[in-house]
Amino acid sequence: MIMEKDSSLDLNNRILQQNSRGGLALLLLIVLLSSPLCYGDARKIGVTASVSGEVTVTDQGTSRVLEDGMPLFADGLVKASAGSSAELVFLDQSRIRLGSDSELVLDSFIYNPESQSGIVVTDYLKGVFRWVSGILPSTSYHMTTPVASISIRGTTLELLIADITGATLAKVEFGEVWFKNDTGFAKLDVDQSVGRALTEITSVDIQNQLPSIAAAALKEGLDKPASNEAAAARMAFLEMTVKETKSALDNYVAEMERKSKEKQKQMAIDLIVAKAKGEDVEKLEQEFVAESRSEKSALEAIKERIKEAREIELKANLYIKQKKARQPQAVREKTKELIEQQQRDEEKQKWKKSAEPEPSKVLSTAEPVKRKESDGGKLEKELAELTSAQLVRISTLPPDALQRVTSLDKEDLKKITERTTEEVDRLSILPVEALRGVARLSEEDIKKITELSRDEVDRLGILPANVLQGVARLSKEDIKKITELSREEVEQITNLPEKDVRKIVEELAAKKKTEVDENAAAVAESKAKEAADKKAKEAADKKAKEAADKKAKEAAD
Known part of the structure; x- marks a missing residue:
């Protein structure tokens, strides 16, 4: 953290001028940021503008209960207990409001008031937050959550982070936001105000309408943190995201396996076509084997990550069960009501979408450009209709045997390659005409030959x-x-x-x-x-x- 002490008074005056609340809290902010440091040699990075309920901070090796006007330091863990809230103001004039049962880490705060440059990194662990930018450029602010990192290109952002799972929802009011997790980047534009990441390994969902549960969780959690509505909305958000996470993980595994099979299938087709043409395929075979091993390792790593995510899902379900048992009946009923309301909203959206006429498929009156079929194009098309397992069975055949098998017509090729690897190898000895004859036999008669x-x-x-x-x-x-x-x-x-x-x-x-x-x-x-x-x-x-x-x-x- 870099800050020139002599410049803090001018900065504090600017904070006071821009603060709509004014009052004793910001007068204390000015006094504290201008006063000598009380905690070793650490530099203050901000103060608590207001506190409601019990909010603590752990920094400088100690834990303390925050009150209005108390200083904040880098690397501090701030916790707002259930029903509590706080507003934090920083030297660069940025603000963070945290609602009920929320946690964040003031990870890094590097700021030079003279050049108005620096880097601010904040880790949001769980809860509801509203962030407002300060005088630093938007690119100076970096946020992380348990499942994604967020870069800001705007001025106001609201965050909702589920307990246990870390499922993150962001609502941007101005500018744009970039989500990043293990699936890559996702940009949240002005007209798409909502982005959500369920886990580190599932893609970010971008929407232009805030779901009813998330809207309630943000509004009640920030404005009425001690209300039953705030507690119910947070629980409903957790329940819905846990349910959706299971489906998202299943879809993710299926998509990864599909992409892996498609990649290996195309490599097998390239290898088979080259071998059928009599080309030297030693390098292709080596690449095919190496890629197959690499894909297998990648899938195993993904499945390990999925296993970890499943364990978090189980913990979340146990947490939900235990927490709901301690909640008042009114909160449980409100949670159920919110979930049912969102389900009704989603059904309406599906119905509305299904009722909309399909857009015209006529995009142009121009004739489509026909691609020239390359050498082996017909064979490539026929091979593309085979499964990955069928392709693997014939990819290992010697060139002469492969040429005989691939010279069959589409239906005969399918029938022959449906056999086991050993059976395909045995049948590939036969001349082409004999192979055609065998392909047209009954399953029982083919079995007699392959035995x-x-x-x-x-x-x-x-x-x-x-x-x-x-x-x-x-x-x-x-x-x-x-x-x-x-x-x-x-x-x-x-x-x-x-x-x-x-x-x-x-x-x-x-x-x-x-x-x-x-x-x-x-x-x-x-x-x-x-x-x-x-x-x-x-x-x-x-x-x-x-x-x-x-x-x-x-x-x-």
Whole structure:
């Protein structure tokens, strides 16, 4: 905080001249701002022009109850209890009025009265406030709330900040306001007097009409802070914003997921089109993988933020329940009345909007400019109709397989890519005509093909499309028999109708069975002969040994 002490008296005179209230409070302001400092070396930045009820400030390491004319210092936390209010006047002639159950931090106050330059930063934590600019340029004032930061380009602003959630509503009377949160910037113009941010991660809602609950909360909270109406309006504002926050968060997640899918989908389309053209796609594949990982991480981070917001929402609901239990019946009834009134107002607005005629869609008599379809434009259009999951399934195929799959017409392409990644990979082995034939099969028949191994599907790939369709209609056992045939045997059935295919399959299977049986018999006969030969040899060896033993014994005798 920068302030020249000698200039404060002139400034105080200007404050007195511009203050419509006058009176003892501002006389005290002049005396205090001109007097030696009472709190160490800290510089005073303003005074309390008026106080109603209990308002405290914590600064310079101490907490004190504010009274009319008491000094204010930078980095002070000001709290107005329920039913209380205060008006603060600062050296630059700016003013802040805070209403019932409100808190703010006088974060930073840098001011040079000679050059009339400086920076003022104020943190509004909760409650109702009215801010009026001073002699500093509008760009010198910066405000923060729990869910947004606000830059001022005007002279008067009213703020309404919900307990617990920090949901912020701003009403500007003159000039303009800039909201900023994690979604970006939102400008509040003169003809749009109301802006609202529910959370840090939901976009700012700009309106040109103040909702009835917010209007009551601002008016009663600032003008009649101790009234039941003020308490009811604050509670109604909190209840409505908590309810709307849930819907806003759901919409935010859905929108983020939609944008992420669209981005990845377009990258997948670019990759597929390039690969189908035979272009080098190594760099595109690397970018696709990196972007997919980045999008996944970003979505996880968003969902973590959503989780935090949900926890705040739960705390707010508990707070509402506990606070309403302590409130008088009259306040609870007034809260309900305000909520019902706003709901009726919103229904009227919806009805009015639906009753309005649609604006004419004829914007110009000029012919629309037709974009020239780029190479691969037809394929891009067909791919754009696929889901992200379908695109991912074919984006990993080798170039030759991808070219076969993407050469299918739109309906066949959709049907093939609806399969699992493994099934698409297996079917992509087939020639284009065979793929077309498979795409037009029933779900049950397609399943028979996809349950085969890659080698088995490859074996069937030599069949013409119409024959393959006939084969697919056979039983799983018959299809299995065909895949066990040699390529030459498979070629025998390529020009046959379905009934003849079945007959040939059965004949070939029977022949194969006979061959297997004959082979088995031959093997058995060979094994039997080997066993007999072995037995005969063992008998001969035994007989020879016995003869030798007998001869040896006789010789010994």
